[in-house]
Amino acid sequence: MQTALADFIRSTPAGREADAILRSCVHCGFCLPACPTYQLLGDELDSPRGRIYLIKQLLEGEPVTARTQLHLDRCLTCRACESACPSGVRYGRLLDIGRALLEERVPRSTPARVQRYLLRRIVPYRQRVRALLGVATALRPLLPRALRARVPSSATPAVPFLALRPPLWPEPRHARRVVLLEGCVQPALAAGINPAAAQVLDRIGIATVRVAGGGCCGALSHHLSAHTESFAQVRRNVDALWPHVAAGAAMVCDYGRLLKDDPAYAARAERISALACDISQLLAANAGALHAALSDAAPITAPDTRAPLRVAFQAPCTLQHALRARGVVEPLLAAAGFTLTEVADGGRCCGSAGTYSLLQPELSARLLRAKVAALEAAAPELIATANIGCLAHLRSGTALPVYHWIELLAARLARG
Numbered sequence: 001m002q003t004a005l006a007d008f009i010r011s012t013p014a015g016r017e018a019d020a021i022l023r024s025c026v027h028c029g030f031c032l033p034a035c036p037t038y039q040l041l042g043d044e045l046d047s048p049r050g051r052i053y054l055i056k057q058l059l060e061g062e063p064v065t066a067r068t069q070l071h072l073d074r075c076l077t078c079r080a081c082e083s084a085c086p087s088g089v090r091y092g093r094l095l096d097i098g099r100a101l102l103e104e105r106v107p108r109s110t111p112a113r114v115q116r117y118l119l120r121r122i123v124p125y126r127q128r129v130r131a132l133l134g135v136a137t138a139l140r141p142l143l144p145r146a147l148r149a150r151v152p153s154s155a156t157p158a159v160p161f162l163a164l165r166p167p168l169w170p171e172p173r174h175a176r177r178v179v180l181l182e183g184c185v186q187p188a189l190a191a192g193i194n195p196a197a198a199q200v201l202d203r204i205g206i207a208t209v210r211v212a213g214g215g216c217c218g219a220l221s222h223h224l225s226a227h228t229e230s231f232a233q234v235r236r237n238v239d240a241l242w243p244h245v246a247a248g249a250a251m252v253c254d255y256g257r258l259l260k261d262d263p264a265y266a267a268r269a270e271r272i273s274a275l276a277c278d279i280s281q282l283l284a285a286n287a288g289a290l291h292a293a294l295s296d297a298a299p300i301t302a303p304d305t306r307a308p309l310r311v312a313f314q315a316p317c318t319l320q321h322a323l324r325a326r327g328v329v330e331p332l333l334a335a336a337g338f339t340l341t342e343v344a345d346g347g348r349c350c351g352s353a354g355t356y357s358l359l360q361p362e363l364s365a366r367l368l369r370a371k372v373a374a375l376e377a378a379a380p381e382l383i384a385t386a387n388i389g390c391l392a393h394l395r396s397g398t399a400l401p402v403y404h405w406i407e408l409l410a411a412r413l414a415r416g
């Protein structure tokens with residue numbers, strides 16, 4: 001793609017990076033069928049290629065409007081287009097640059113500014129999320145139906161035959177250690193997931209270190225274009241993680257790039273990114289130890305048929321498109337004795353996408369309905385996912401139980 005970036009951005013680091021990304025796009029359109037918003041709306045401006053054109057116009061100094069902002073806001077940042085692109089266009093990074101600039105150029109309405117401010121002030125803070133959830137859960141019966149579906153009921157859906165273990169952290173007793181970035185929303189919404197991860201790692205000879213001072217990975221503020229705030233969260237996590245060895249989320253894998261121009265943090269952030277991985281990647285790399293531990297435990301079967309439990313796995317976009325760890329979880333679940341059901345269109349986002357379900361509720365609800373239909377099609381007994389946002393979103397759209405897949409693995413190992 002030919003470009004002629006405007007003077008105000010051409011010589012900046014962001015301008016040079018954006019220019020290189022724009023030039024790598026050859027307009028082929030292979031990304032269009034992979035894009036959920038293009039599939040729903042059929043408008044080229046709601047496709048990756050259309051958004052790339054809009055960002056190009058912005059960077060070339062052409063006028064931009066609230067319509068430009070709307071099309072960029074509708075993007076889920078799922079990065080399915082990156083997985084589909086044969087030219088390796090780094091769309092997600094280009095979108096970051098475009099959105100941040102657009103935020104300065106096109107003012108938002110006061111309600112929209114307040115909504116985004118409140119999200120940034122509440123969601124990254126565990127105690128605030130807990131307090132808000134407590135109030136919302138207590139008031140749940142009084143809420144309008146659409147809002148009620150978004151608030152978890154006080155009881156986790158009961159699946160007695162799963163026999164999930166209590167959310168207890170095992171004592172660290174192994175020389176091999178990982179640091180688990182506990183996150184902000186996850187401990188508040190599903191307190192069993194992090195201890196389940198620690199229980200599984202303990203069974204394969206790895207101790208889990210909990211970090212004092214770590215918190216939100218910074219993704220929420222980053223995706224709302226509050227980059228100063230996001231970078232402060234990233235630096236705080238680098239300080240907290242640095243004394244240890246890190247295992248964490250997709251955003252942590254990006255810390256090295258985000259802080260590459262900060263001399264005080266660049267080297268540490270790069271090292272942490274190099275060490276960071278998703279727990280599925282860690283377990284796949286230790287498959288021998290996992291299989292040995294599983295051989296001591298009886299498979300979990302459905303109580304009525306005594307057949308292996310049928311699980312529909314929803315692969316989050318962070319796992320398959322951002323971390324490019326597609327197809328890593330499924331063999332681990334199969335090795336643990338679960339039968340994985342077919343799920344059509346597995347690359348498609350469920351519509352959770354961080355704060356997207358709150359900021360774009362109609363599109364998010366349409367994507368959720370399609371995802372739940374695909375997951376339920378082969379009549380599974382439960383749904384598993386790998387991301388707390390997807391988990392909460394899916395629970396709001398299905399009567400089937402939804403769990404993090406690591407909880408299923410912990411439940412199986414608990415039977416040994």
Ligand code: SF4
Pocket residue numbers: 024025026027028029030031032048049081084085086087088089091
């Ligand atoms: S597939 Fe890649 S190169 Fe082709 S239009 Fe989409 S982003 Fe551009």
Ligand code: SF4
Pocket residue numbers: 034035036037038046047048051074075076077078079080081082091
């Ligand atoms: S990130 Fe997702 S929603 Fe956004 S353009 Fe790419 S495929 Fe479409």
